[in-house]
Amino acid sequence: MRYLPLQEADRAVMLQAIGVDGIDDLFVDVPAGKLLDEPPALPLGKTEMEVERELGRLASQNVAAGSVPFFVGCGAYKHHIPASVDHLIQRSEFLTSYTPYQPEISQGTLQYLFEFQTQVARLMGMDLANASMYDGSTAAGEAVLMAHRITKRSKAIVSGGLHPQYRDVIETLSKHSGKVMDALHADPLGQEDLVSRIDDETSCVIVQYPDVYGRIQDLAPIAEAAHARGALLVVAVTEIVSLGLIKSPGEMGADIVVGEGQSIGNGLSFGGPYVGLFATRQKFTRQMPGRLCGETVDAEGKRGYVLTLSTREQHIRREKATSNICTNSGLCALAFTIHLSLLGQTGLKKLAEVNHGNAVVLADKLAAIAGVEVVTQAFFNEFTIRVNGDAGTIIDALTERGVLGGVAMSRLEPHDPSIRDLIIVASTEVNTDADRAVFVAALEDIVR
Amino acid sequence: MSMNSQGRPSEPKISGAGDQAGKVTFTGNRGLEHEVPLLFERAGNFETTGVDLPMPKRVQSRLGGLEREEPIGLPGLTEPEVMRHYVRLSQKNYAIDSGLYPLGSCTMKHNPRLNEKLARLPGFSDVHPLQPQSTVQGALALMQTLAGYLLELTGMASVALSPKAGAHGELCGMLAIKAALEARGDKRSVVLVPESAHGTNPATAVFMGYKVRSVAARADGTVSVEAVREALDSDVAAIMLTNPNTCGLFEPEIVAIADAVHEAGAFFYCDGANLNAIVGKVRPGDLGVDAMHINLHKTFSTPHGGGGPGSGPVVLSEALAPFAPVPYVLRDSAEFRIVEDAAQAKSDGGDPLGRLTAFHGQMGMFVRALSYMLSHGCDGMRQASEDAVLSANYVRTELRDLFTQPFGDRVCMHEVLFDDVFLKGTGVTTLDFAKAMIDEGYHPMTMYFPLVVHGAMLIEPTESETKEDLDLFIATLRYLAMQARKGNAELFTDAPVLAPRRRMDETRAARQPRLVWQPGIQAKT
DSSP: OTTOOOOHHHHHHHHHHHTOSSGGGGGTTSOTTOSOSSOOSSOBOOOHHHHHHHHHHHHTTBOOGGGSOBOOOSSOOOOOOOHHHHHHHTSHHHHTOOOSOSGGGBHHHHHHHHHHHHHHHHHHTSSEEOSOBSOHHHHHHHHHHHHHHHHTOOEEEEOTTSOHHHHHHHHHHHHHTTOEEEEOOOOTTSOOOOGGGOOTTEEEEEEESSOTTSBOOOOHHHHHHHHHTTOEEEEEESOGGGGGTBOOTGGGTOSEEEEEOTTTTOOOGGGOSOOEEEEEOGGGGGGOOSOOEEEEEBTTSOEEEEEOOGGGSHHHHGGGOSOOOOOOOHHHHHHHHHHHHHHHHHHHHHHHHHHHHHHHHHHHHHHTSTTEEEOOSSBSSEEEEEESSOHHHHHHHHHHTTOBOOEEHHHHOTTOGGGTTEEEEEOOTTOOHHHHHHHHHHHHHHHO | OOBOTTSOBOOOOOOTTOTTTTOOOSSSOBTTBOOOOOGGGSTTTTSOOSOOOOOOOOOOOOSTTOBOOSOOOOOOOOHHHHHHHHHHHHTTBOOTTTSOOOBTTTOOOOOOHHHHHHHTSHHHHTOOTTSOGGGBHHHHHHHHHHHHHHHHHHTOSEEEOOOOSHHHHHHHHHHHHHHHHHHTTOOOOEEEEETTSOTHHHHHHHHTTOEEEEEOOOTTSSOOHHHHHHHOOTTEEEEEEESSOTTSOOOTTHHHHHHHHHHTTOEEEEEGGGGGGTTTTOOHHHHTOSEEEOOTTTTTOOOOTTTOOOOOOEEEOTTTGGGOOBOEEEEETTEEEEEOOHHHHHHTTOOOOOBSSSTTSOHHHHHHHHHHHHHHHHHHHHHHHHHHHHHHHHHHHHHTTTSBOTTOSOOOSSOEEEBSGGGTTTTOOHHHHHHHHHHTTOOOOEESOSTTSTTOEEEOOOTTOOHHHHHHHHHHHHHHHHHHHTTOTHHHHSOOSSSSSOOBOHHHHHHSOOOSOBTTBOOOO
């Protein structure tokens, strides 16, 4: 077996040194009858060629986003990733290292985490950020729990513009930890009244920005209303590129901002691994979940970095921890920080402008089709269209014509008949004029 | 270091600091190792970008008047600069690919590069989670195949693939238990956790509103069925037991414990962090386990990546299977289908506990783990477990005369646990000892865990080391133990002196937290 360096002769010498006759003498504590005599009923080991052939065959049964006109978003986005990003994250010293618990020999990881935290805080317009979470949805769940801890209240008000799967994560956590979630109905037109729902039991209001329908709205009035009742504003950003062009949640008064960082540096990968972003105000530092990297000095006074404030965490605090979270998303955070350090604020802004421009052009072309209405007024790179029929059927018809044309809202919200005719369409820098032309022609043909 | 015929080092010259270790250079660099300023300190880079983009379309902005006006404050680097910045940073990290990484409980085994290559095939890496299901049949087939492997290896009934990491899987498994109890109208409020458990166990239980009742271990480091029986009553929802346990020992009474737990109407959550010791040798399902998370990043070699991403699928017993969260993959005749909606799952006869993450879990890790499983096969996975256990016992045997074992000299599984009794009176602590290992070119073992053992040193060599490398590692630890015994305490208390940094002031980091860079404010350099 190519990955196992011990040879039979080594094993024999080692068993002898240990003073046992056979390997199963080392499994003596396994209760009688429970030690398997034979390997499990699975195929024998394969060569690299065979494994490559077998998994390559499965890969070829999927339609890669880059191979078709592609307009699917809703929380994960197809962006171009510079070649240097993937090259760098595959360096052994990043890829095959553990959590930086021994800072003297982990300064590489620690410094990029410190830089990552700074980049995320600045993007979000917040004071500080942690070293990443599993993904945007779990970060949103943790943000709500943190708001409960800070306010010592237990009700979260969830906007109808929040990604339904994010809402479901919050609901699962709430349901099983004795908290309350007040979720508003699907809100494609931005008509919901969040403010009147806020009461003295409310720990936080959570909104998405831009929301799942692509809509951008000013969050300052919601922040003010929440703060007036002693509640916090939690903002979830699923398309982080947007913050290159639109106001940061921090500027509008958010208390906790979470995000999905996939758009920067990380591929679609069928939903994971991604990288959760988590930023907040200075005064809430010690209520944050997850790992934090901080600056300090070594015994010679040289600047360096360590994981810090770990008295919040489970391995120290056990049952008193702020969260059971153990891992962050280190390598995905590395991809994020490398891509963002290539972009810089100049490149990020331009990337965001290219995205917005492409989306506006597409929205106008789609709006010109009889039977299609663009319902989102203010948006970044994603918007909602209403079609004259069942959105899911239309998506399938587009697929048959070789276009992955967005997400039928009914896939995320299957029990709400009011959104059965809505499709969320995303357009990023990867879309060409030809992609748009194919999409528009196909949709026109279908809805005609 | 020269070696004599027994594979032991002949007495070397005192290494430690060495005459040149403290040499000051003009640049602050030390040969191959460079000082790297922060991104934000590279003057003039706030206008630069290292990405060439097309011109944006000229359109009327439709941002609703919410344009960002202030500069964000993010520097940009050209590609040559970015390569150098990150390559130089990487050179400050220890890694499995550069040396033995004996972190107990963390399983730093070799990460095959085939797995990286396959996870990057566009058919896996460039596929959107919300694409129509007809366009992702291969991805769903892969998930189904992985699920089949996990079930066969564990002897369990069902698996939830979506949890993002071990602790997330642990939450998933415990939520399934809670849901099962609620479904039968059984309100229980206590979870039993042995003192030696991972910190995540009590943290998870308390998050869910349970009270934690501690179960003491016996003098031999394992849990007795009597102790469990004593702690059990009709208010106990579950026991969370790690097996092999955090002391590296297989729980000999695990079957009897499972029976006792079930008799009391409770469930058995097994922390699967140490599954890598028993894959292909013992099936948790045969032991009476109801739920167990599997760290794909430990047992099945997906890279740790400097702290994630992980992946924590949870296997469930027949009794818990209906409560698995959405999403999950089904096969209807020729088509694979992913069930994403709880109500739909109910019409299929399930009663899902909810949803733990957006989308479908860590697909990139699923590809890597399956690639590992196919490469090893049933024979290779069994051999890997055996080699891991063999290597740990070999280290134990070769060190036992100089190091001390908290539970006496007995066989261990994939990791061997020492305490600090052998350092008593030397002026050297476990931490000092670990830091001296850094100067010798090793990543330290896991220190001070499990908490129940004083000055714990938990060594997990894994199956990825040659005998020669194990021998040098053993010889190094013997040398260090002898130096401690001889009173050469400075070798330890000053260490490390040969790493990119000396010991860090962690107290200062916590008392005056600096978590982001700010212009003009930094720790003294």
